[in-house]
Amino acid sequence: MDRLVGAAPSAPGTVGIIASWRVFAYLSSTLAAVAWTLYAGKDLNWDSLNYHLYAGFSALNDRFSTDYFAASLQGYLNPYAHAPFYLMVQAQWPSWAIGTAFACFHALNLWLCYELALTLIPGPARTKTQCTALLGMALAALNPVFLQELGSSFNDISTSVLVVGGWVALAKGLHRPSWQRWALGGLLLGAAAALKLSNAIFCLASAPMLLFLTSGAERLRYAGVLCVAGCLGFFGASGPWAYRLWQEFGNPYFPMLNEYFKSPHLTSAPFKHLRFVPESVVDAFLRPFQMAWPIADVHTEPRAPDIRYATLMLLIPAWLFLNRFRVSPAGAPQIPDTAASFRVLPAVVLSVCIAWILWLWTSGNSRYFLPMSCIAGVLIAVLLVNVLRGPRAMAYAIAGLLGMQALNAYMSPSRWTPAPWDDQWFDLQIPERFQTAPYLYLSVSSPSLSFLLPYLAPGSGLINISGTHILDPDGANGTKVRELMARNRGRVRMIAEVHLVTRDGAPAPAITDYDHRLQKFGLRVDPADCAYFRVIGDFYSVVVGSSESSPHPPPAKSTGDTYAFTCGLHPLPTVDRVASHEAQEHADVVFNRIEDSCPDFFSPRRPVTERKNMGWRRIYVNTDTQLWTYNDLVLALRYPIDSQPVYLGKMHDWGQKTQSIDCPKRRAPFSERASFSEKTPQPLRRAANVTPE
Template sequence: MRRLPLLLLACCLAAGLWSVLAGTDRNWDLRNYQLYVAFAWLEGRLFQDVAAAQMQAFYNPVPHLPWYGLLRGLNDYPRLFAFVGGLPAGVLAFLFLRVAHAHAAVVVPGRGVALLLAAVAGLAGLTGAAFVPAIGLSSADAAVAVPVMAAYALVLRAALRRGTIGERPSLAAMAGAGLLLGLAGGLKMTAAPFGAAIGLMILATLGLRAAAAAGLALAAGFLLTWAPHALTLWRETGNPLFPHFNHVFRSPLLPAEAIRDERFLPRSALQAVLYPFWWLRETSGLVTELRFRDWRIPLGYLAALAALPPLLAGRAGAGARAAWLLLGACALSYALWAWLFGVYRYLIVLEMLACLLPMLAAALWARGRWRPVLAVALLAAVAALATTVRPNWGHGRHGAQVISVPPLPVPPGALLLATGDEPHGYLAVFMPRDARMMNLGANFITPAETALVRRMREVLAAHQGPVWSVSLPEAAARRDATLARFGLAIAGPCETVRTSLDAHAFCPLRKFN
């Protein structure tokens, strides 16, 4: 226990230094919405603008507030900014190593062997294609995974104590786990599968009393981080998840249709069941936009299947509850993820926990012999490390600032119009405060004349100041077509402005209709 602070310090230092070495974050979501939503929330301008960051403009801003605050304070210190941005990943790594050791201590005899086994599984879990690219990333995926892993650690501790000494789980601990899961799910819906999975496994392994305490706290945590923004969306649009689930909430601004990104979902029920085995070969466009390969979850899948017969036969002994917790949390979170998202970078927690399954399966078959367990864990770790292809979400070389933006040709009182699904939202932070931004070609705007499109036309008709467009320099044809739909045309020479993140073409506009 006395060495835990040193382990935490080492994990945070390693993650911070890795973030510095990776370079400055320049990912697409940062340019599109992650900076904008925090800015818009703090400035109270989410509905002063109209879809400035496309559909993502309406996402919960709370997980991105720390990143925005860091940018305001450390923009002139990009390496320090990157180091601090990597710290949440360090905390997550620490928690996972604690979980790995807790599981290892159950399946092998001897403190030293358990530490060695945890280190092997930890090495595999902390080098995956979801976790490593998330270090220092503005997505907050690593930060949101922290309360999920902390909740799992609390439940695991209760399961182990129930199995070894028969102690009933502490209601306070279960409420704490539920609160952490609810906070994470409210911050980012992508964490919801893990909250549901761990919650169900509390019921299955620790009973109704523990599950009730966790469930009530989970609901409270979720409402704490989700409800304030959801109420704003409900008041302004009629849909607390706008623009998603509009077939349920029926905002008058959009058709009553389900708006979701289905690009990465399994294409069939069979593929949903076997999806991880598609990840054994290098792909792009399957579960991520970029090149990717990772064997951790497929190997964990096979290990889980191998673990079932001895587990059902009762060979786990006092560790049965912990074993079922691990298998159930992995299986249920995967099933919910495959149904809802299909995006690999949301699987940080599962990617880590899957690395514990080979040692569990080997231990159940080895019947107390530690060498086969260590050998299987080592082989799985080597296979995973040797085959991983990690996506780079946009880190680049450090410059003088984290984000450098020269003066923009947007005069005070102007209306700036984006015209496509390119990421321009971050520019709003660097515009005059009385300027507005609207995206006429946002990624959820259809050719139909919806109420939202009519609202955009009303904003254009009422605006008395200068109107400018912004687009990528190579997207002129799409820009002109979108402008024509709204009765607008280029009124003069365009100016290309290069920021540290991208190049943007600004053009003055005139109304011809």
């Protein structure tokens, strides 16, 4: 059996040597992960404020009867992976302790990379084998995307542990075929897909490993084990939440897959974020090399240059060629050490290539490729050993790779939104009024501020009516919102974040703009009943408080301070509702015609139209695009492609008939001729200072 799996029989002392190397690998990777986390600081990124804490809160507290789209669309994704974050915050752990706990768990990715490397390298536990495994760990860790998430509340890196663990189990199942290993791999991969649906592609990509088993009977038997275990893992980790979503929306995977389940609470158009998806085969082929450039928004939002994928793209063909034609010094063809070694490495390489293709097709966002990015580091180390035989060439290659990746990590931001470690993750001081009296808050900003809910009075609720996803005042959305407002009559308030400050340091909320967003539900702000939640340093530290007798807060400590602003609400006069409805109908005609001119670009089609500032807007989440109006002008803005709004014509002209526009590629500027120029109307220049959310 030892000969079959490519492992040398254990010699005296070998077990102790292996254990010593393993302890060193595990301990050093964990200490390095903790040290990096403490150095990088706390990450108060947009996602953590919008839904990370709320997701954990909702996993342990049924929020379906009190909230509605509280954290926008993300609030209904499987929340169980965020439950540990909520529990640590609720227990008032120091922020550094929470980060350390995350770092220790995330370090399991590196432990598993070490085990995978040993599985891919046949033969005895020699020093060279162990050093190759350690190199694989180092290359897995020196990934800017991995380092940016290490010790943070992102669940990409947390669920990656399950994916990498599943692949290690399957790789070991090729070495020593047993139903237990294939069952473990299926359970882990199924659970990973349940906790984060983007991990489903790694389940599909692992299936070709079955082809490398030695007989048809084995393939059939272990395929059944893998499928059954995968289903058990998936439904075990998603079943309770999926059942509640089915009860509430008629879609167990809401908001995903609604094109099939067609819940009335959301559009039936498919959601597919296209920002990082290649537009052509050539673009896909060049992606590994594009990822090496130190610029943002190539394969993930922050700057994260990475040469490992280009290296792997060059190593795989070289390995295939040399494995086929390399000869020994005597001129005889080189024979693989064992049948097992011939099976496992090609199986993992093929599966990673399939995962790469599926990833580019579905998202192209490197945050959703973290498991394979870890495995890619292992493959580079193992393939280098197979391709480069000379010690000098090997030393140069290793030094160059490690040096370049260390430089890439240095050039990348350590955190999305870095913050210093302090006593608590969210340092809140909430007045007794908000701790004892429950309110229904209508959030009209992005992020939704759902992270405040666990600190408010029991029974408080939140509806994010305007943010990345705008709720329709009609249909199922309107019915649910009005039902919750009726249940909380006299206790309904709006809440929004405020970035602007006046010269004396006080926040300058645009109450008129809030009225515009609330009017679709027949409400307006009561300026006599307002309070401020001061957020120091862009959510670095949150102090909730205001004078009970005055809405004016203490002066801001810096111009970077952010505030949450909450006010009571009054019914909107009927005459204002009628005028607003007529104006919206005109904007709908214009927006619909623009959508029809570029049907593949503006998606999903026919989103809700919302009043914004001095005009109207629509948000197209698939392409990060907004259409909006400013007086009689029609503007488009795509984040992050367009640095300023693009002029598409006048509302009057579009209202008469469809105008001619050039439909752009998703990753190219909208139109050079449509950008700001001397011929651009003067009011449009002023619109450049009005940036949509």
